[in-house]
Amino acid sequence: MSTLSLIGQILFAGLAIGGVYTLVALGIVLIYRATNVVNFAQGDFTMLGAYVLFALSNGEKINFFVAFLLALVVMAVLGLLFELGVYYPLRNRSFLPVVIATIGASIMFQNGALAIFGPMPQKVRPVIYASGNGGITLGGVFFDYQYIVILVVTLALVLLQYLFFEYTVLGKKMQATSQDKDMARMLGIPVSIMIALTYIYSTVIGGLSGMLVAPIFFVTHKMGVMLGLKAFAATICGGFGDVRGAILGGLALGVIESFGAAFISTVYKDAFSLLLLLLFLLIRPQGIFGEKVAEKA
Amino acid sequence: MNKRLALLVAAVMVLTLFITGCGKTSKSSGDKATAPIKIGHIVHMTGSAVEAGGEEKNGAILAVEEINAAGGINGRKLILVQEDGQSSNVGVVQAFHKLLEDKDIAVIIGPSPSTQIAAMLPTINDAKIPVATGGTNYGLTHSGCQWLFRFRPHDGMSAQAMASFMVNDLKQKKVAIVHSTDAFGNGGRDLAVAALKKLGVTPVLDLGYNNDEKDFTAVINALKKSGATGMITYMTFSPDVGILAKQIKQQGLKINWIGSASVTATPARQLAGEALYGTYAVADYHPDANDKAKKFADAYKAKFGKDPDFYSSWTYDAVYVFAEAMKKAPDLKPESIRQALLNIRGFQGAEGIYNFDQNGDGLDQYNVVQNVNDVIKLVKTIKAQR
Amino acid sequence: MSILKKNSSSTTNIGFNPSVSYLAFAVGVIIVILLPLIFTSRYTVNLIILASAVGISTLGLTVLLGYTGLVSLGHAVFYGIGAYGIALGTTRWGLNWWIALILSMAFVALIGLILGITTLKVSGHYLAVVTICVQIIFTLIATNWKAVTGGPDGISGIHRPEFIVSLSTSRNFEWFCLAVLLVAVTFVWNLKDRPLGRAMRAVRENELAAQVLGVDTLKIKVVAFILSAVFGGLGGAIYASGSLYISPDAFTFDQSVQFLAMCLTGGTESAIGSMLGAWLLYFLPEWLRQLKNIYLVVYGCIIIFVIVFIPEGLWGFVNLLYRKLAKPRPIPVSKQPLSLDIPETDIVLQVENLGKYFGGLKALDGVDFIVKRGEVHALIGPNGSGKSTLINVVSGVYSPTFGNVKFLGKEVTGMRPCAVAQMGLSRTFQNLRLFNTLTVYENVLVASQRSGGSIEEVHERAIAAIEFVGLREKVHEQCKNLPYGHQKLVELARALAGRPKLLLLDEPAAGLNQTEKQDLVELLKKLNAMGLTMVLIEHDMSLVAQISNQATVLNFGKKISEGTMEHVLQDPVVVEAYIGKKEVALGA
Structure with missing residues (x-):
């Protein structure tokens, strides 16, 4: 096996995992932009999405793709409940109570899932049902179909999201809300509804990421923990509150991890992204794209 | 004034905390000759090890039912007392302490993860009660602890x-x-x-x-x-x-x-x-390895609707071996049971043939x-x- | 320095009668002695030892989160370092327990110091994430660096200390743990009303305001992190000796979250509350054992419930009840009226060619001006002309793009706000920046403690300043509950309590009604008569005219006129600037 194909394999694995980080990071960024809340339960939306899809598609009573859509709807409802139960009562308080409430929610989600679905890891079928390896080998590099789906969905979603926020009235309203709530309110935009929509959307893409990684990662109640954390790292490296940052940060993190594990140490794999994150925080806390915000006196 | 009130409230709260929380002491259960014999079992019912915990619980339950159906130990029934080990070192030690509170418990079945047994070792040495484990770390039974008995071959x-x-x-x-x-x-x-x-x-x-x-x-x-x-x-x-x-x-x-x-x-x-x-x-467990293993697999499948694995087989064996030792022992004092366990030779379990050595290792073959x-x-x- | 000084005399401390505190301490001692006597089972003994360890550790978060408002999701790192220090020290290196303790406390304090310094760069969410990273890296190292930490196998055979008698039995060790817990709770409880604790709370409520009142906020945050680390480490040390065995899985992110939950549930701002929270949440899983696999779900619910419905925690709840019932301790009337420091130099403030650009925006573009001793110097100009920026640069909040500032003849350009404040410069803010949950008295104390002196002098100065602005009746009110006019006065009192040689007032009359404005004019006139030099930004020209004797007019970051009030008001450049701008202002 040639070195080139080895590197290609590592790169692809990194990009694919990075795509997953990106999807989770997008949810974090959107909620942060809209409400200044860092949602520590975002990783668990991934887990919930995967479990919902598992519950709906298990036994194949419903067509897989119908189940997929239904799961997205369920996630939307969950997002609304999350907004009403965790964010809304605390909307006028400082960031800390909200952060801790999201941590509480995260504990609740994980253990709720454990109580309902049990500890046994569950399997969900991939989107593209292929016999054999579930992928294709090109030039010595194995491409898992599911990873390709993840990358395609991530890119499509990023594009759609861009179009939505730039070219639709609702998107513009949501964007106005995230930029200046008071101003938006004065312009007659129903701010509470916009925020609720943001939560719903973030929950749905969080859930979507879970449904996409489920065939690869398997579904466990802890599957969102490390993902959420890595997504945070990605968000911060990219610049909190910046969508471009989430995308670049997510992909870069995946690739760095993948190469770090292959060429430095598999044991300290998780430490690379965190060290990178610490470096960013200490040297350039605003991230790649963020702007430094000074407190106005 | 504020602070006085505050501290008084604090005192009251702390005290009620204890009275409600820890005031329960175990009661000894009646007649010694016919009273059931309790076996403590630390089972992970919460946290990351629930999977294995469930299997371990099933294995022990099955063995206890079979032994009781066959007349128990010299006429006395077996009862399992389960405590949640919470999948953590702190949790198992806590659960162990809790089980030790119940003076009727003759022997205790511990958890499988080796670190958790390591965490329990100081307390086991102190408590002087036979403890069964499925932890396979070599050092566990080679640390000088006389009370730990291993029901699986070590790593x-x-x-x-x-x-x-x-x-x-x-x-x-x-x-x-x-x-x-x-x-x-x-x-x-x-x-x-x-x-x-x-x-x-x-x-x-x-x-x-x-x-x-x-x-x-x-x-x-x-x-x-x-x-x-x-x-x-x-x-x-x-x-x-x-x-x-x-x-x-x-x-x-x-x-x-x-x-x-x-x-x-x-x-x-x-x-x-x-x-x-x-x-x-x-x-360490395979249904075809011996007749006992086969019998166990059938009974397990009949009761729980699935195939057993090594988690369930070792707790199943532990209950049987403990029962055998308690039958042979002159009384149910921990030291007597310990001696009886060490004297067990050639006992066929689902996992294999048990011959305990001085370290407390019972098995020496692997499939x-x-x-x-x-x-x-x-x-x-x-x-x-x- | 003065804020770090601990004075043993607490006679003038607010609401704190020494006999009461001794009584409270005595109650604590009785509990410590009784608990091990009442509950003798080994299960309970073990629980109490571990709960004490957790309680001590949680107190670190009380200081860090409760007092200083810094969030840490890596508290278990400190806990872990303390535990590993004792474990390695007593087993691997054969040290005496106490020496091992001192060494690990020194090490954990160093880690606290490093984390504290990061607050220079990061705050809020970012800080939370930094602490998570440190937490995960710690777990990775503890798990994988087998040569030192023993890896996942952990370390066993940990010793217990000797303290007069051997503490190797669980019962004796239990007493020791409870005693340490009592001392720790007392320390943290007392800290709250000490200058250091007050400065921490000021940083929490409003960092910028604390800075301009002379609080070295970075130092306070670093000290908070160090204290937090030491308490965390101490708890860990006790945990290690209590359980006799440690392994990395006791010091994970989950444990950090638990510490946080404990602190919050009990009440972040109270030592006793945190301790109770720690004990409650430590025992809760024990009680909820029958709930089996859903108790963590309940645990999560409790966290959300507490945050939403009892934001001050359980202790805050108790606090609310008795605050209504019990009257606060009265504060003696000041012995002498407010005294002020008069500077020795003739020129108090000299600004030369000062510029401040925000990107392309030239907020200040080469301004010169001089404030002489005894002047009330008005800074006027339309909105956005750079007045507030000027004050922010002078007080050190912004560093200038070019030019320099001399205060009392000394170069202060680019100095930190607290350093400038220490030299005797006080200021108020255009938008109120009070320490909202602190009382009026505490607000003013934060300022008065900057100029040092004994505790009595600090309190004396504070009450004199409060009496001067006429808020005597309100000393024990929380600032957030005061009407706007009073809040403005608190800010003034706070500025005065630090013995200012120069007072910068940024729109002191904004939002006041006519009566309040007139009262303010009288106060300012009185201050000027006492010799206080002031710089005044104000839009109400009639008010300015009543008190100012000198004025500088700014427009678009440049000085367009200066001189006496009469002079500048008739200057055609000024009139044009104002009329041109006023219509715009009305339109907005």
Whole structure:
């Protein structure tokens, strides 16, 4: 096996995992932009999405793709409940109570899932049902179909999201809300509804990421923990509150991890992204794209 | 004034806390001659180890029911008293203390994870009560503790079995070791290196990974680069095995694989499917290994609707062996039971034949099994040095 | 320095009668002695030892989160370092327990110091994430660096200390743990009303305001982190000796979250509350054992419930009840009226060619001006002309793009706000920046403690300043509950309590009604008569005209006129600037 194909394999694995980080990071960024809340339960939306899809598609009573859509709807409802139960009562308080409430929610989600679905890891079928390896080998590099789906969905979603926020009235309203709530309110935009929509959307893409990684990662109640954390790292490296940052940060993190594990140490794999994150925080806390915000006196 | 009031309230709160929380002391239950005998069982009902915890619970329950149906111990019934170990070191110690509160408990079945037993050791030494464990870490029974009894062969034996099978049966000399970086994985790695060395083989690769790894590309690359033709794994969690197996197949690596029990565990097989076909594993329990094992498998399937695994088999054996010792012992004092346990010779359990040595190790053989189209077939049983 | 000084005399401390505190301490001692006597089972003994360890550790978060408002999701790192220090020290290196303790406390304090310094760069969410990273890296190292930490196998055979008698039995050790817990709770409880604790709370409520009142906020945050680390480490040390065995899985992120939950549930700002929270949440899983696999779900619910419905925690709840019932301790009338420091130099403030650009925006573009001793110098100009920016640069809040500032003849350009404040410069803010949950008295104390002196002098100065602005009746009110006019006065009192040589007032009359404005004019006139030099930004020209004798007019970051009030008001450049701008202002 040639070195080139080895590197290609590592790169692809990194990009694919990075795509997953990106999807989770997008949810974090959107909620942060809209409400200044860092949602520590975002990783668990991934887990919930995967479990919902598992519950709906298990036994194949419903067509897989119908189940997929239904799961997205369920996630939307969950997002609304999350907004009403965790964010809304605390909307006028400082960031800390909200952060801790999201941590509480995260504990609740994980253990709720454990109580309902049990500890046994569950399997969900991939989107593209292929016999054999579930992928294709090109030039010595194995491409898992599911990873390709993840990358395609991530890119499509990023594009759609861009179009939505730039070219639709609702998107513009949501964007106005995230930029200046008071101003938006004065312009007659129903701010509470916009925020609720943001939560719903973030929950749905969080859930979507879970449904996409489920065939690869398997579904466990802890599957969102490390993902959420890595997504945070990605968000911060990219610049909190910046969508471009989430995308670049997510992909870069995946690739760095993948190469770090292959060429430095598999044991300290998780430490690379965190060290990178610490470096960013200490040297350039605003991230790649963020702007430094000074407190106005 | 404020502070006085405050502190008074604090005092009251602290006191009520205790009165409600810890004021319950156990009551001794009546007549000594016919009263049931209690067996304490630390089971993980919450946290990451619930999976194994459930199996362990089932195994013990089945054994207790069978023994009671057969008349109990000299006419006295067995009762299981379960406490949640919370899947953590602190949790198992807490649960152990809680069980020790109940003076009627004669023996205690501990958890499987080796670190948790290590955490309990100071308390076990102090409490002086026989404790059964399924923890396979070599050091556990070699730390001078007289009260710990192991119902599974230890990792030194599995390492010997794996190394011997790899080198002598599969005839592979370029062997890699892949292990999780926890107590089990690191300990197993050391023992495997030692066992291979005895057979004159130095591993070409020794690679650790962290539990819950999702992408083994780096590991697989290292395996490819090393040119290894055989792989010995000590992986703690079976989902990790599933992912590794899938990715090994996808990335086109052909390798002779023998691993610790997680390779044949149900989750790994469900998740990896045909990617695990043809792999070998060591297993302390296999239904075809002996008649008792077969009987146990049938009874387990009848009661719980699924196949047992080694978690359920060792607690099943532990209850039986404890019962045997309590039948033989003159009384139910911990020391008497301990002596009776040490005197047990040739007791056939589902896991194998129990002969306890002074360290408290009961078994000394390992089964090598193979995944043949998702059926776990017994290949051979290897007797190891203690 | 003065804020760090601990004075043993607490006679003038607010609401804190020494006999009461001794009584409370005595109650604590009785509990400590009784608990092990009442509950003798080994299960309970073990629980109490571990709960004490957790309680001590949680107190670190009380200081860090409760007092200083810094969030840490890596508290278990400190806990772990303390535990590993004792474990390695007593087993591997064969040290005496106490020496091992001192060494690990020193090490954990160093880690606290490093984390504290990161607050220079990061705050809020970012800090939370930094602490998570440190937490995960710690777990990775503890798990994988087998040569030192013993890896996942952990370390066993940990010793227990000797303290007069051997503490190797669980019962004796239990007493020791409870005693340490009592001392720790007392320390943290007392800290709250000490200058250091007050400065911490000021940083929490409003960092910028604390800075301009002379609080070295970075130092306070670093000290908070060090204290937090030491308490965390101490708890860990006790945990290690209590359980006799440690392994990395006791010091994970989950444990950090638990510490946080404990602190919050009990009440972040109270030592006793945190301790109770720790004990409650430590025992809760024990009681909820029958709930089996859903108790963590309940645990999560409790966290959300507490945050939403009892934001001050359980202790805050108790606090609310008795605050209504009990009257606060009265504060003696000041012995002498407010006294002020008069600077020795003639020129108090000299600004030369000062510029401040925000990107392309030239907020200040080469301004010169001089404030002489005894002047009330008005800074006027339309909105956005750079007045507030000027004050922010002078007080050190912004560093200038070019030019320099001399205060009392000394170069202060680019100095930190607290350093400038220490020299005797006080200021108020255009938008109120009070320490909202602190009382009026505490607000003013934060300022008065900057100029040092004994505790009595600090309190004396504070009450004199409060009496001067006429808020005597409100000393024990929380600032957030005061009407706007009073809040403005608190800010003034706070500025005065630090013995200012120069007072910068940024729109002191904005939002006041006519009566309040007139009262303010009288106060300012009185201050000027006492010799206080002031710089005044104000839009109400009639008010400015009543008190100012000198004025500088800014427009678009440049000085357009200066001189006496009469002079500048008739200057055609000024009139044009104002009329041109006023219509725009009305339109907005």
